[in-house]
Amino acid sequence: MMGLLNILKKLRSNPDKELRLLLLGLDNAGKTTLLKQLASEDVNHVTPTAGFNIKSVLSNGFKLNVWDIGGQRKIRPYWRNYFENTDILIYVVDCSDHQRLEETGQELAELLEDDKLRGVPLLVYANKQDLASALPASEIAQHLGLHLIRDRTWQIQACVATDGTGVKEGMEWVCKNIPAKK
């Protein structure tokens, strides 16, 4: 009990250890499932996100405030409202959704061009690797043109958000690549 209180106090006195993570991607990419997985919550009762969800998660000594914004087309214009002060951008891709690879690539390209997200490290979760039709992470990286990114550090992580495979590895990368606060 005391231990937890101490950790919480430390977190409060150390704002450098509090991070803002922005979770974006098309609808049905698996953002909310990922968020629930991060918070160790049940992933079997997920509903489509109207608006957004936010959760605070303790990970590797960091307090991560994770913002999960709905991915449907109607909501995408509001993504920009959440860019400010983002420490890490997490982009989730449904690797089995071949038809919308181009669409997801375009959305990501737009994000990377935005001023408010300039230099923000990017983690791409290549999700749904458990499905037979899923493309491997390397091919997704190619489709998204990740190798052409020069203005920020980035990483692609294969994962299965529903059972947690690969999720931890991604978060470890996040905690190692936190930009120095201004």
Added chain:
Amino acid sequence: MIVFNLWSVLQWYLRPFIKWFLRKTTKLCELQRICYGDKPGAERTRNVEKSLMQSRTRDVKEVVAYLDGVVYEKRFIPRYFRDILDPSIGIILRVKKINPKLHGTFVVSFRRCLEQIWSYRSLVDQVEQLRQTQFDSTNDDHEDKLLQLWSLLVPDTPLEARVTKQWQHIGFQGDDPKTDFRGMGLLGLENLLYFATEYPQVSSHVLSHSLHPRYGYTYAIVGINITSMAYYLLKDGSAKTYMFNAKQYLPNVNLFHKFYCYLFYEFDKMWIESKPANIMEFSDIFKKFENAVRIELADPASVFRINVEVDNV
């Protein structure tokens, strides 16, 4: 925390004495006192359930286990009520030394409570099963329901194709609703369909709100989130107030659908009244709405119904 534990331990020891004392002074057992003293509906049925679940009498425990078993075997349906409940009630009457000739009204009221309690438990299983059934676009039955939903909500415009942007008109996310049901499975679709079928005026009224240029929202997606709320309220027992206060119905899937319709209608009202700046306020307003519903459900006297008159204005 400690005080609370102490109290529950004390209660555990004191309960038999209090019950014995009341029994001696009132000449009635606890179940009788509840059935005679508490208002019919949620108050009475919840207290009967509590009394049965707390009982340390072997025979009562066996009756509870037997009825749970019947629910598990999916046999707790009105057709079998007499066969199932008569022996159970008989055991309780014998154990509690109640003369059914003197206490006829007790038997009637107690039977109603048992029907409600175990119909609710049976409903929880049925709803869970529907939720776990994933929407499957290769299943003709599922597909028919989806198309039916369209024709009920948008009777004047036929769908141009099975996969089309038109679905967004009724608030699905993309060209194909099949991925939108997610963790709510078939339950989400059945809920939407019931609302459109049984309350055509109310649902089209709500749909028209969802298309409002300023306060619009995504009808189907919000509907699926309402399904999730209704599901959790059912699972954690909060919905008992609603279900047990429904005088004409026992808890069953249709009553769950009605509960959903009520929630959808009320949410829509709150949403419009809140004058939200945009859909991003959904989470906040939805939470506020859930809190308001939980407060209402916490009062056993609450009665819920859709105020349909509003629809005609």
